Amino acid sequence: MAVYTDITEIDLKQFLAQYEVGELTSYKGIAEGVENTNFLLHTTKDPLILTLYEKRVEKSDLPFFLGLMQHLADRGLTCPLPLPRNDGELLGELSGRPAALISFLEGMWLRKPEAKHCREVGAALAKMHIAGEGFDIKRPNALSLEGWVSLWQKSETRADEVETGLQDEIAGELDFLTAHWPKNLPAGVIHADLFQDNVFFLGDTLSGLIDFYFACNDMLAYDVSICLNAWCFEKDGAYNVTKGKALLEGYQSVRPLGADELAALPILARGSALRFFLTRLYDWLTTPEGALVVKKDPIEYLRKLRFHAKVESVADYGISGEPA
Numbered sequence: 534m535a536v537y538t539d540i541t542e543i544d545l546k547q548f549l550a551q552y553e554v555g556e557l558t559s560y561k562g563i564a565e566g567v568e569n570t571n572f573l574l575h576t577t578k579d580p581l582i583l584t585l586y587e588k589r590v591e592k593s594d595l596p597f598f599l600g601l602m603q604h605l606a607d608r609g610l611t612c613p614l615p616l617p618r619n620d621g622e623l624l625g626e627l628s629g630r631p632a633a634l635i636s637f638l639e640g641m642w643l644r645k646p647e648a649k650h651c652r653e654v655g656a657a658l659a660k661m662h663i664a665g666e667g668f669d670i671k672r673p674n675a676l677s678l679e680g681w682v683s684l685w686q687k688s689e690t691r692a693d694e695v696e697t698g699l700q701d702e703i704a705g706e707l708d709f710l711t712a713h714w715p716k717n718l719p720a721g722v723i724h725a726d727l728f729q730d731n732v733f734f735l736g737d738t739l740s741g742l743i744d745f746y747f748a749c750n751d752m753l754a755y756d757v758s759i760c761l762n763a764w765c766f767e768k769d770g771a772y773n774v775t776k777g778k779a780l781l782e783g784y785q786s787v788r789p790l791g792a793d794e795l796a797a798l799p800i801l802a803r804g805s806a807l808r809f810f811l812t813r814l815y816d817w818l819t820t821p822e823g824a825l826v827v828k829k830d831p832i833e834y835l836r837k838l839r840f841h842a843k844v845e846s847v848a849d850y851g852i853s854g855e856p857a
């Protein structure tokens with residue numbers, strides 16, 4: 534459960550008085566998610582999401598995240614919209630945390646996605662990449678190579694508690710990725726965390742994307758590799774080539790990948806697996822016992838990393854290496 538910060542009804546009502554959102558009728562904490570605190574609010578008008586931004590969100594990044602949602606929604610992408618306060622500001626404060634009200638998006642996330650859903654996710658990611666063009670605030674990816682090295686420095690001495698031999702393996706991996714990380718691939722605004730719980734469906738139809746709080750500027754194909762990792766492996770750790778093919782074809786039906794992007798996919802996927810391994814490892818080692826949050830398994834991402842390290846070409850992902 535991720536309700537890190539509690540709120541009182543009195544404080545909430547004072548906070549809501551700064552918006553044109555009707556009268557509060559009920560509110561409850563949302564158990565899902567690991568990063569921020571979310572509440573579902575019912576009012577005499579529309580339902581709303583209240584987000585209190587927690588440890589990994591820098592307050593200075595919030596204009597990027599909130600502005601991006603507005604930019605994408607203006608360009609037809611279905612995503613939540615931050616609501617302005619009466620003074621025009623998108624950001625306020627509640628219980629000592631930066632806080633925003635966000636429009637409620639209909640839909641549910643899928644526990645057991647199939648290939649047809651992966652195809653839709655690929656297409657939606659490509660649409661997001663195109664809709665992100667022209668967004669004028671920049672945010673470098675804080676969780677790319679340099680960020681990985683500093684995260685690793687915080688965990689490395691305890692890494693072998695999770696699996697023997699990890700210290701050497703990850704140090705070697707970081708050296709490899711540092712030496713071979715692609716440069717000059719097409720870049721733009723990426724979501725950077727488009728996992729199952731951040732994509733809503735109504736029936737089999739994708740109804741919207743949420744949680745833009747890792748969004749940043751980076752290589753577009755890196756975002757594709759994040760989705761391959763998040764959507765195309767089974768619980769037993771096996772890569773599902775049918776899902777991978779569907780996701781990549783879905784993406785390319787909107788934005789074909791160049792030959793350079795296709796060739797780089799294995800190393801990008803290796804890097805994105807390392808990124809989620811490292812944040813999960815850090816949380817695994819630092820989250821106190823009894824904390825009301827379900828810790829995510831770092832080893833799941835280590836297995837994915839090892840899979841990509843053995844991939845020889847994109848044919849292993851289920852598509853040809855020729856640009857579509």
Ligand SMILES: Nc1ncnc2c1ncn2[C@@H]1O[C@H](COP(=O)(O)OP(=O)(O)OP(=O)(O)O)[C@@H](O)[C@H]1O
Pocket residue numbers: 535563565566567568569570571582613635636637638639642726730731743744746
């Ligand atoms: N705009 C929205 N409309 C409807 N439900 C939402 C919305 N935003 C968040 N939620 C609900 O809150 C949950 C957690 O939200 P979110 O994924 O943004 O949290 P998080 O802590 O940042 O999560 P993560 O662990 O994915 O980074 C979602 O799974 C969804 O149920």
Ligand SMILES: N[C@@H](CCO)C(=O)O
Pocket residue numbers: 567568726728809812813829
């Ligand atoms: N999607 C991330 C958690 C949110 O940042 C993970 O599964 O590790």
